[in-house]
Amino acid sequence: xxxxxxxxxxxxxxxxxxxxTGQGNYTDDINLNGQAFVHFLRADVAHATINGIDTxxxxxxxxxxxxxxxxxxxxxxxxxxxxxxxxRHGEPMQEPAHPIIAQGKIRHVGEIVAAVVAxxxxxxxxxxxxxxxxLTDLPxxxxxxxxxxxxxxxxxxxxxxxxCYDWGFVEENKDAVEEAIQNAAHxxxxxxxxxxxxxxxxxxxxxxxxxxxxxxxxxxxxxxxxPHVIRLLMGAFVLGIPEHKLxxxxxxxxxxxxxxxxxYAEEAFVTFAAKQIxxxxxxxxxxxxxxxxxxxxxxxxxxxELALDADHNFTAVRTETYANxxxxxxxxxxxxxxxxxxxLMAGNYKTPIVYVNVKAVFTNTVPVDAYRGAGRPEATFQxxxxxxxxxxxxxxxxxxxxxxNFITEFPYATPxxxxxxxxxxxATMDKALELSDRAGFEARRAESEARGKLRGFGINCFIEACxxxxxxxxxxxxxxxxxxxxxxxxxxxxxGLVVMTGSHSHGQGHETTFPQVIAxxxxxxxxxxxxxxxxxxxxxxxxxxxxSRSIAVGGSAMVRAAEKIINKTKKIAAxxxxxxxxxxxxxxxxxxxxxxxxxxxWGDVCLAAYVPxxxxxxxxxxxxxxxxxxxxxxxTYPAGAYTCEVEVDPDTGEVSIERFCSADDFGNVxxxxxxxxxxxxxxxxxxxxxxxxxxxxxxxxxxxxxxYMDYTMPRADNLPGMGDYVVDHSxxxxxxxxxxxVKGCGEAGAIGSPPxxxxxxxxxxxxxxxxxxHIDMPATPARVWAxxxx
Amino acid sequence: xxxxxxxxxxxAVSGQAEGRTLLSGFLRDTLGMTGTHVGCxxxxxxxxxxxxxxxxxxxxxxxxxEADGAEITTIEGMANADGSLSTIQQxxxxxxxxxxxxxxxxxxxxxxxxxxxxxxxxxAEIRAYLEGNICRCTGYHNIVKAILAASxxxxxxxxxx
Numbered sequence: 001x002x003x004x005x006x007x008x009x010x011x012x013x014x015x016x017x018x019x020x021t022g023q024g025n026y027t028d029d030i031n032l033n034g035q036a037f038v039h040f041l042r043a044d045v046a047h048a049t050i051n052g053i054d055t056x057x058x059x060x061x062x063x064x065x066x067x068x069x070x071x072x073x074x075x076x077x078x079x080x081x082x083x084x085x086x087x088r089h090g091e092p093m094q095e096p097a098h099p100i101i102a103q104g105k106i107r108h109v110g111e112i113v114a115a116v117v118a119x120x121x122x123x124x125x126x127x128x129x130x131x132x133x134x135l136t137d138l139p140x141x142x143x144x145x146x147x148x149x150x151x152x153x154x155x156x157x158x159x160x161x162x163x164c165y166d167w168g169f170v171e172e173n174k175d176a177v178e179e180a181i182q183n184a185a186h187x188x189x190x191x192x193x194x195x196x197x198x199x200x201x202x203x204x205x206x207x208x209x210x211x212x213x214x215x216x217x218x219x220x221x222x223x224x225x226x227p228h229v230i231r232l233l234m235g236a237f238v239l240g241i242p243e244h245k246l247x248x249x250x251x252x253x254x255x256x257x258x259x260x261x262x263x264y265a266e267e268a269f270v271t272f273a274a275k276q277i278x279x280x281x282x283x284x285x286x287x288x289x290x291x292x293x294x295x296x297x298x299x300x301x302x303x304x305e306l307a308l309d310a311d312h313n314f315t316a317v318r319t320e321t322y323a324n325x326x327x328x329x330x331x332x333x334x335x336x337x338x339x340x341x342x343x344l345m346a347g348n349y350k351t352p353i354v355y356v357n358v359k360a361v362f363t364n365t366v367p368v369d370a371y372r373g374a375g376r377p378e379a380t381f382q383x384x385x386x387x388x389x390x391x392x393x394x395x396x397x398x399x400x401x402x403x404x405n406f407i408t409e410f411p412y413a414t415p416x417x418x419x420x421x422x423x424x425x426x427a428t429m430d431k432a433l434e435l436s437d438r439a440g441f442e443a444r445r446a447e448s449e450a451r452g453k454l455r456g457f458g459i460n461c462f463i464e465a466c467x468x469x470x471x472x473x474x475x476x477x478x479x480x481x482x483x484x485x486x487x488x489x490x491x492x493x494x495x496g497l498v499v500m501t502g503s504h505s506h507g508q509g510h511e512t513t514f515p516q517v518i519a520x521x522x523x524x525x526x527x528x529x530x531x532x533x534x535x536x537x538x539x540x541x542x543x544x545x546x547x548s549r550s551i552a553v554g555g556s557a558m559v560r561a562a563e564k565i566i567n568k569t570k571k572i573a574a575x576x577x578x579x580x581x582x583x584x585x586x587x588x589x590x591x592x593x594x595x596x597x598x599x600x601x602w603g604d605v606c607l608a609a610y611v612p613x614x615x616x617x618x619x620x621x622x623x624x625x626x627x628x629x630x631x632x633x634x635x636t637y638p639a640g641a642y643t644c645e646v647e648v649d650p651d652t653g654e655v656s657i658e659r660f661c662s663a664d665d666f667g668n669v670x671x672x673x674x675x676x677x678x679x680x681x682x683x684x685x686x687x688x689x690x691x692x693x694x695x696x697x698x699x700x701x702x703x704x705x706x707x708y709m710d711y712t713m714p715r716a717d718n719l720p721g722m723g724d725y726v727v728d729h730s731x732x733x734x735x736x737x738x739x740x741x742v743k744g745c746g747e748a749g750a751i752g753s754p755p756x757x758x759x760x761x762x763x764x765x766x767x768x769x770x771x772x773x774h775i776d777m778p779a780t781p782a783r784v785w786a787x788x789x790x
Numbered sequence: 791x792x793x794x795x796x797x798x799x800x801x802a803v804s805g806q807a808e809g810r811t812l813l814s815g816f817l818r819d820t821l822g823m824t825g826t827h828v829g830c831x832x833x834x835x836x837x838x839x840x841x842x843x844x845x846x847x848x849x850x851x852x853x854x855x856e857a858d859g860a861e862i863t864t865i866e867g868m869a870n871a872d873g874s875l876s877t878i879q880q881x882x883x884x885x886x887x888x889x890x891x892x893x894x895x896x897x898x899x900x901x902x903x904x905x906x907x908x909x910x911x912x913x914a915e916i917r918a919y920l921e922g923n924i925c926r927c928t929g930y931h932n933i934v935k936a937i938l939a940a941s942x943x944x945x946x947x948x949x950x951x
Contacts (some may be wrong), residue, residue, distance in 0.1 A: 016883040019891025020875060020898065022825020022865035029824035122808065202829045202837060202926050203892040254827075254892030255926050287830035507890030507927045677886045677932060684929030708834035708924070716930040717917040725931065749929075 006520035010673035027206035032280035039124035041114040043106040046140035046364040046701020058130040063123030080237040083335040088168035096156040098328040107327035110292025140364040140701035144322040155362040164360035169342040177355035180316035184307035188390035196299035196695035203254020204285035209270030224250040226544020250534040253506035258370040262331035291706040297371020299324035314351040326367035340375030346414035349405040372750040384755040422733035431663035432641035458760025462752040466548035466744035469632035484631035486540040487558040491624035493610035495603035502542010503554030523588040548744030560628035636743040640664035642756040653785025667743035682749020688714040690757035799867025807854040816854035825865040836923035839896040846903035865895035887936035889927035
């Protein structure tokens with residue numbers, strides 16, 4: 001029976017009312033008195049030397065307040081990188097300077113060359129057109145393998161090459177993996193591309209900087225998933241503003257998907273410029289700017305080998321990946337192809353030994369960083385594609401090949417440094433096959449074939465690692481940050497609560513789900529709990545929301561703080577009822593003494609904490625406010641099995657998704673409605689990657705897909721219809737090491753769906769006699785048709 | 791600059807606009823009605839859809855001057871007179887048809903125009919109509935459900951067809 005309150009209830013979202021009535025408060029809705037506007041003049045070539053910038057004509061244009069160029073930022077720090085990877089030889093990665101405004105050289109289309117601040121945005125734009133640039137074009141480095149070839153043009157003159165790092169994991173296993181491959185009964189090899197994507201939250205990035213001279217305080221309003229991280233990075237490393245003089249506010253944020261994690265030049269610019277000109281400065285990205293300035297995602301070129309013994313047991317996996325970093329290191333870029341990718345290469349399988357080599361490469365393209373899934377989709381795609389290919393080569397059922405190699409005993413220490421705490425991969429496979437009616441597939445295929453269409457069934461398993469932690473471990477791996485989360489629970493005198501969380505909601509619904517947890521713990525109505533997030537002046541130091549970490553890490557911090565509150569209220573209740581603290585029970589918002597009919601209400605205990613007349617002042621302080629920082633002892637490991645059925649039109653190569661089914665294990669679920677919504681969204685992005693989306697550069701480093709006219713965003717009619725689409729999360733193996741037993745659900749859909757779709761397409765093609773081993777994403781009609789022609 | 795007057799959500803309003811000022815910019819920046827959102831610069835995303843004289847229009851495709859004298863309805867004018875959510879708005883909440891909320895104003899305005907034209911649309915008709923509205927969060931599944939529900943159709947019954 002579904003619950004109607006607390007943990008497990010599909011509560012309607014309280015934030016919806018403001019969003020549905022136009023009352024949201026997004027960053028672009030913020031307008032400060034006297035604000036000026038900045039328009040950035042961005043490079044329209046990928047690689048050039050800047051010989052000179054003539055701003056004199058522009059500066060004389062109407063409304064222009066001031067024009068900034070690289071010269072104004074010579075003394076300002078560059079954007080810091082938050083993760084240092086150590087290479088195979090024990091050397092640190094190459095880490096180039098990352099200027100706010102280009103210093104002498106342009107390294108990608110979209111890089112900021114000058115900034116015009118004016119009274120209006122139109123005036124700033126007009127003036128930017130009058131800036132004269134004297135450039136000497138340089139050859140652009142776009143293709144990764146060419147970029148690391150001998151004699152390649154260097155993106156950064158002061159680095160030894162375009163190789164950021166050459167990472168081996170687990171390096172000690174390199175020779176053993178080679179030996180296992182040599183001795184294998186069968187080796188399946190696959191070369192593939194994980195296509196470059198743009199995250200495309202519907203709200204473009206916005207930053208508004210403000211400065212008040214009387215108290216020397218700066219404020220930045222920004223579209224961020226983690227305002228405290230921006231405050232720390234920008235304050236300490238870029239502008240030299242101590243944190244007590246810097247407030248960062250991320251109000252309603254219109255989607256993030258990773259690309260709003262990072263600290264961007266525009267944020268530092270508006271904060272810096274506001275102080276310089278003594279006026280607030282506002283920047284609103286256009287969508288065209290977003291395509292050439294938001295960090296991109298994915299962009300791996302990979303060769304994977306899977307070794308099997310004669311009984312089809314996996315004996316080794318080896319993968320060699322080229323990972324595009326773009327022109328500069330975005331905030332967490334180095335971690336994505338390494339620690340968020342290599343550690344997932346065991347997948348759901350008991351492969352005894354794995355070796356992952358990643359060469360991260362600088363190119364004259366927009367920086368690449370985490371996008372929904374971040375490293376985990378890249379790991380899953382190659383592993384699940386090569387398993388499908390192996391099944392075909394060996395003539396065995398791809399489901400049975402997976403089942404034979406599933407990890408079945410937990411906890412399980414993988415050969416890639418992580419320990420899965422729980423899971424049941426047969427259960428999610430069973431559920432996926434049942435919901436997708438695999439048994440009825442052949443009949444559906446026959447029906448499709450009768451209409452002249454090819455039909456394919458794709459299966460895929462995945463594992464994810466969420467809530468990356470603990471901090472001391474990730475510090476050893478190169479993270480320059482802690483990965484805890486914080487919460488303060490403030491109980492007011494009349495019993496209502498405010499939770500100030502370091503997590504940030506930009507669509508995930510924290511304002512609804514977090515109160516469900518508190519309500520369950522105390523036994524009060526959810527309406528008594530308010531959630532505050534997104535403002536460094538109101539919430540404790542928090543790491544924000546990404547990597548499906550909010551409920552697993554932020555929720556756990558909230559639980560810990562609430563437990564402290566409950567412990568204290570029990571002491572107060574014991575005093576009020578003249579009972580022993582150990583006998584106090586809290587249920588349905590009432591404290592009672594075990595074995596008696598004595599009770600006192602939650603509200604009365606809270607009031608006593610603030611009006612402490614009858615109160616154990618000698619033992620405890622008045623007031624009810626507690627903070628907890630929660631640093632997880634391990635990742636969480638959501639996993640699942642997905643199925644997809646496609647129809648391929650053999651005349652056109654057009655693919656349509658006829659059925660799709662996900663069976664996820666997220667551990668315990670707080671709000672099923674919201675979890676299903678997260679999965680729908682993730683799957684839509686994964687189907688987008690598989691069929692539609694692609695970030696295309698030409699050989700000169702021009703981004704060809706830099707608008708919604710060129711980059712294909714999934715539309716409503718690209719996705720499976722209602723009767724043919726099931727998302728299920730009924731298989732639940734609770735996480736063993738966090739207080740809620742939760743695992744996280746935000747990225748699963750985007751990780752699990754791309755290989756499912758491609759596996760289904762290849763199954764369809766093979767059914768039509770087309771011996772196609774692989775199709776790169778997006779599987780556009782042109783690519784599928786060409787593959788069918790051999 | 792020229793003087794522009796229009797009726798927005800039943801209120802007479804006026805302001806000054808340059809010839810190049812778009813209706814979306816006039817609503818947001820001149821009138822301070824920030825419920826209408828701008829998500830692209832090529833008229834694809836549909837976050838800025840409003841009703842102009844009863845027709846759904848992407849307000850970034852129209853100059854403010856062209857809307858002089860027009861009757862405009864925006865997301866701020868969609869709730870019931872008592873402030874409660876209208877049928878369409880309520881259906882979006884009931885069926886979790888929004889996450890970050892940024893595309894939502896345009897979705898609600900488009901859905902309302904659809905149901906005016908076609909009071910009982912099929913699932914396929916809804917999906918086709920939403921061609922001009924991009925959502926990145928929901929995968930559209932629950933938006934389609936919400937529109938079906940708002941049209942008075944049984945969502946599970948339709949889904950099973």
